[in-house]
Amino acid sequence: MNVRAWPRSLTTRLALLFALLTATLLLVVVLVQGSAVESHMRELDDHELTGKVTLIKNVLHDAEPSASLSRRLDDAFIGHDMLAVVLRDAEGSVVYALRPEFFGERQLAADSVLDVTTTWEKGGEKGGEKGSDESSKQYLGLETLVEALDSGSRPTRLRALVGLDVSHHLRFLEEVRKRLWIDIFFAAIIAALFAWFAAHRGLAPLRRVTATARGLSAECLGERLPERDAPNEVRDLVIAFNGMLERLESSFRRLSDFSADIAHELRTPVSNLMTQTEVALSHTRSPDEYRDVLASNLEEYERIARMVSDMLFLAQAENGHLLHSSEAVNLADEARALIDFYEALAEEKGVQIVLAGEASITADRSMMRRALSNLLSNALRHTPSGSIVEISISSQACLAMLAVKNHGDTIPSDQLARIFERFHRASPERHRHGEGAGLGLAITRSIVEAHGGQLKVTSAAGVTTFTLHLPLV
Structure with a gap:
């Protein structure tokens, strides 16, 4: 099947598929049930035909010898309008006939096989009150041997040909089939309508996504889709x-x-x-x-x-384009080199720098020195005179930790999450402490993350601590 022939609408596709599935299921059910009903009707007709043969045998066996054969059978078949009977003797002469027009030439042939059920069809005849032309009729027949008493009370064997008009059953099945086909057609249409409605309602969130996406712009990004009513x-x-x-x-x-x-x-x-x-x-x-x-x-x-x-x-x-070399870097040696570099600035501000601990990592030496320099210069910039900047190095499990602690203004908790953003300063007071552009901490975090580490900050009670977590050598 050509996929392009299908409609582009997903709702229409679902409706058509659901209608096709419904029609297919109903068709299978109709075929199975129709076959079962037809088989049941055939069993009823066979049973009735066998019963008529048994009735003929009982009438011929139990009748008084003095009664004529024709009269006994006519009395037995009163009200059996769908029944036809032909009795023939050994020479093939007709002994008794009831509605012989039901039979065709093949059924009346003398060489008919005994005890075998046969079916045949004959053209319709003019009949009924309105004289309508009836359709051809279907018959079910059986020929067998029966015993009767002749005029001398001697048993004789006759060939009994029994026919049964089953056209009413076939017409009933035909009407049922027509009604079922009509029902299948309307059921498929109703199923398609319900499927279209269900798919249309079910895909409403997708339409809202489309409408929201169409209304998006750089100035309008605050819209959100409701999640509760979504399937x-x-x-x-x-x-x-x-x-x-x-x-x-x-x-x-x-x-x-x-x-x-x-x-x-x-x-x-x-x-x-x-x-x-x-x-x-x-x-x-x-x-x-x-x-x-x-x-x-x-x-x-x-x-x-x-x-x-x-x-x-x-x-x-x-963008992941930050290239760096890998070598063993002793954090304590790098910290001491930076302390020597910032010693004049620390003395000018009256701040003392204290170093404790030691650990080695694998990193780019120049980048790591730049990261430590940013943290130390940031601490000196915001530390009041007469205070101490503490650098502590330790190791735990597979990580080396370097913490830079300084005393000064407490960074508000709502600013801690943004302190590593570009050009961000926690407060105007911290802005006035220096001429930095606000990129140092962002650069430091990028360097640490490029080496597979993390940079964390805490600030409480006038003490701010930046901690580097880096893999050990």
Whole structure:
């Protein structure tokens, strides 16, 4: 069957398939039941025909010898309008005949086989009150030997040919078949209508998915499909579709926030560059003054370059293009090297850095040093004067853990989940502590995840702790 010939509508397909299945099942039932009814009718006709033969035998056996054969049989067959009987003697002469017109020439032949049931058909005759032309009739016949007493009270053997009109049974079966075919036709139509209605109602969630998908845009991603009234077969699709909308909305929101943040972050250095350049060009200056303006502009250019470089690094990490080498890295040695690097800044702020523990991992040394540097500079930026920044290294099972703990402002719990997002700062107070663009923690998390680890943060009672979980060597 050509698949293209089927309608494109799934509802119509289900309705047609259900109607075809219903018609097929009803047809099988009709055929089975029709065969059973026809077999039962045939058994009834055979039983009645055998009973008529038995009746003839009983009449001939029990009748008084003085009574004539014809009179005894006529009395016995009163009311048997569907019965035909022909009795013949040994020479083939007809001794008794009742409705012999029922029989055909083949049935009246002298060489008919005995005790074998036969069927035949004869053309209709004009009859009835209205003189309608009846259809041909069906007969069931049986020929056998019976014993009778002749006029001398001597037993004699006769050939009895008994015929039975079974046309009324056949007409009944034909009418039943016609009615059943009509019933099958209307049942298939009704089944198709019910199937179409059920499929139409059942596929309503799919239509809602389509309508929702048509109305989606970057400005309208908040719609969700109801999951309660969805059928079990479609509920997984509805859940997946709602999950997709949730992810799209979250991605678009982050993209929108990212665009706004990057525009805000770039606006300041670009504005500074334009202002300084306009001031420098407002009137003639000495070479030293121009040199100072260029040096100030260079600082802004370096800030923009760092921001672009960090954004490119994050883009490579998110797309799985962050290449790194693998070598044994001692976390304690890297931490001590960074402590030496930040020692002057720590002394300037009056902050002490303490290191404890040791563990080795397999990682890219430059990337891991960058991640640790981001955490340590972040801790120094937000630690008040006279406090301590603690770096503790430990190992457990197959993981190495490096924790950087500092005292300062507590990060609100609703901000902890977003603290690793680009350009995100937990509070305006933390924003004022430095000139960072808010990409350091996002870069640190990307580096840790690229090495198969996790970065976690806790903040309570003025103590904030960032913990790296990395596989051991």
